[in-house]
Amino acid sequence: MKDIGRIINEALEKIKNADVAALENIKTEYLGKNGVLTQILKSLSSRSIEDKKRIGSEANNAKSVIEVEIESKKENLKKALLDEKMREEKLDCSKSLYFPFSKGSFHPIIQTIQDINVVFKSLGFAVAEGPEIETEWYNFEALNIPESHPARDTQDTFYLEGMKALLRTHTSPGQIHVMEKHKPPIRVIVPGKVYRNEASDATHFSTFHQVEGLVVDENVTFADLKAVVSDFIRKFFGSDIGMRFRPSHFQFTEPSAEVDMQCVFCKGKGCRLCKSSGWIEVLGCGMVHPNVLKSVRYDCEKYTGYAFGLGVERITMFKRGIDDIRLLYENDLRFLKQF
């Protein structure tokens, strides 16, 4: 009878070099009904109790050692087989560019509005909306634009037939609606569609979008306005962008300012996009005119505020290099799918 230790070594040696079929044979040879170890165990009946105990446990131990080794070898062979198969399965990855399903797109104007909303929300602004059909009071009078003012020219405003109503020419009526419904402090932006009755060309279209902003509270100053507007421009266009505030005129703000940003294409040197000035107009703003506060019965001694307005098309066209506003409203998929 062979020494059990030798049997194990012999078996392990065989397992080392075996393939799947050989493993089955080895299993039968050692562990099968007539296997070497089974035979040893069977033969124990004629031995002393001490021998039974000693050899029996050694043989059982050997069985499990060999069994474990066979299983682990099997596992390894399976892995090696799959690895080998995998090495043969090389696909041409370039073909994955083609897929029967195209991706969707969001309209660039809506994207810009949402981006603006996100920045102003982070600056503590709420978002409100207002009606597109307005009265002269909301669109003009309440905003300190008297009847004789050039902005009231009928040719710029769409009036509705048979009713005393018009399509808002700016989002500024939103200021009035918000102030009528709420008491200060107010900190809100009003994005929306606006309308101008003018012939369309590459930079003009009858329908476009603005985002209005309004802050009213005690002790709101021009320095606060500068802070929020600068913050917005840096967050929206980049922290290294040059900008300037220059005095301007709007009926509903005083003092008024226009904010220019350094042309991002020529870095201020002057190019076609900035009409060689090096600057791009981004928004108009100012301190809310006391007459506007009076029109909503706010105490204009106690409260001050600022307002600003951005042209969404302008910013979008500038940011995306779109040279004709009408492209935005044609909805040609060759255009839309780019965004």
Next chain:
Amino acid sequence: MKISYNLLKEFVDFELSPKDVASTLTSIGIEASVVSQGCGWTDVVTVKVLNVQKHPGADKLSLCGVSDGIKEYSIVCGAKNIASGQTVPLAKIGAVLPGNFEIKKSKIRGVDSQGMICSEKELGIKEESEGVFVLDEKTKIGLPLENVLEGMDSVLEIEITTNRGDCLSHLGIAREIGAKLRKVVSVPQVKVLKKLPVLNCVEIKSNLCKRYIGSVISGVKVGASPKWLADVLAKSGTRLINNIVDITNFVMIELGQPLHAFDITKLSSKKIIIREASDLEKITALDGKEYKLDSGMLVIADEQKPVAIAGVMGGEFSGVDGNTETIFLESAIFDAASIRKTSKKLNLSSDSSYRFERGLGWDIAELALWRAANLITEIAGGKQEALEDLHAIKYERTKIALRVERVSKILGYTVEENEIGEILRFLGIDLQPRGEVILCTIPSWRNDIKIEVDLIEEIARIKGYDGTPTSKTHADYAYTLNNSFLSAIIEEFRTRLNGLGFSEALNCSFLEIAELEKFGLKHYYKIANPISKENEVLRSSLLPGLFKNLTLNISQGAETVTLFEHGKIFAESGERKTFAAIMYGRVWHEWWKWTEQKISLKFDFYFGGGIIKNILPSEEFMIAENLTPSSYFHTGKTASILFRGKVIGRFGIVKPSLTSDIKDEVFYFEMDLEPVENICVKKTSFYKAYSKFPAVKRDVSVTADKSLQFAKIEEVIKNVAKSGGILKEYSLFSAYGDETKLGEGKIGYSFRLSYKNDEKTLSDKEVNDDVEVLLNKLDSDLGVKLRQ
């Protein structure tokens, strides 16, 4: 308006270059740019020659050291006349000379040259010249060459905001620069003849005329203007007429007051009446065109007919011509709004109306009359005979109390009281300090300054917006989330459809009536004053716009068009937020992997409906039969969407008669979002623990009467699934309509039922029993039987 740099300098003393003048003006609110430098070069400055040495590598060249007073430059020069001590023009690196010749950094015979000393020929001043251009030795160095040469002048284009009519003149612009630089502006000195007789022939009959000054000058000789005058007008882009008219135009661009001169002998009477026109009156203006006047338009008239449209344009018949000897010179203040209305109505605007519309200075009117009268007698000869100055109103300068403390309250930074005083005084405002308050008397030309905050703007504006402090952004405001259910739904629609390959469209809100009528839609809002047919009415549905987009894209060769849009429609009940989607064509593109099993599924009623079902945000939205006939849907392929039992949307296939020239069916969906606005309870989905035991699936095929609505069958299954039993999920995987196999009037459906128990693995018997219960219920309730 165009401004001459040289003329500007006559009003205020400054050393800014034209470019700096432009940027200074822009910084105080008057957009300005240099449109012409009056020279063919840029970046040529005056320098002093410090030393001249021989070029180490070339006999005919010299090496010069020059200075512009700040920096020294080393220049290689070939001219023989160069000598130290001279003042010469240096074209710096980057300068451009006539002929688009750019000066670049260069090495000449091994030595660096930092620019080029120019000759008159190189500068384009003379045809021929020898040697470098040696300037007068007293010439200041470091200045742009064009600013030190006689006869060179830059022209600035300025753009004013509507409230600043006072800046439409050289004097006005000079006042702004003076205020910024704290320099006193010199106003042209005029000789006022105190003892002139009163003219006594003017009568103001309308309150639209505020002030009217008229003067008669006799014995004038009409001819061409002298060169200086012609030059100034040419730079401002004014057409030359004759010396009299040119002088009135000159005074207008100089002082801002439009003047009118006419031949008084051509009038039918000596009487001049300022009145509103009558409705049938006509006048042929100086442009040779005839204008129909009406009441509300102010005219200057003799006793019979209008002589001029006040403030807008003179009449042709009374114009000053070569034979004119006696002229009537007018300087007036008319109502700005009235002039604007007249100009718009007649579609006639002029430099004069442009200024009247923006308001004029009460005092300037008088100054301008004298200035023009002086110039006329000086240039055209003649004698000022008589004068009349009528005031229809009692004019008083505006007085405003400015609280010093209010300045910092509005601006957010402190401006010292003496700085406030200085700025306001240089703007021509008279100040009387009264303790905490400064009483400000506004000059007549600044009719835009009406209240305290206007003064505060002046202070901020002249101080400059850019240098002033910026406060820290308030971060302590509560962030208010715009969290309405509605905006959540719109976002859900948008992102889900985007994920399905849809593109977002944005259409304008206008349509032609015919575009709506095509779909049987009505319009409720008609534009009263559209400039084109495209803007006739407001859309009452998003369909016409999206349909137009669809046909455009099909014509561009698109095989799949899936678009969505949200925006306002203008319905009978007012403006309503609406969401819509249109689907057309192939669901899938061709794919190389699918060559064997060609998949060419098109968007149809069920596929589109499935998409809509999947984007609806909660179970409160239900799909039901469309019971109200619709003007544009296929009558048999349409459904409605219910929200809390009310119809809020519809979808279906667009009527075949509307899409006959399109290959495939068009699916359209439109939903009114207004009813779901302000319902702030977006249903949150709670996590439900799912069974860890495997599901058992059973396929069941049934037959039903064709007339039985599928929803009825579904409802029975749904109720069982909802009852908390072991049936958890179900789906319809086949619908089968072969009546030869099923029997007449029958339809077959196959369901996949999925059974689960949360606590244990189900036995076959348990599942079979449950299927049996369901089948019995279908049979007893609806007569739907298991297919044999």
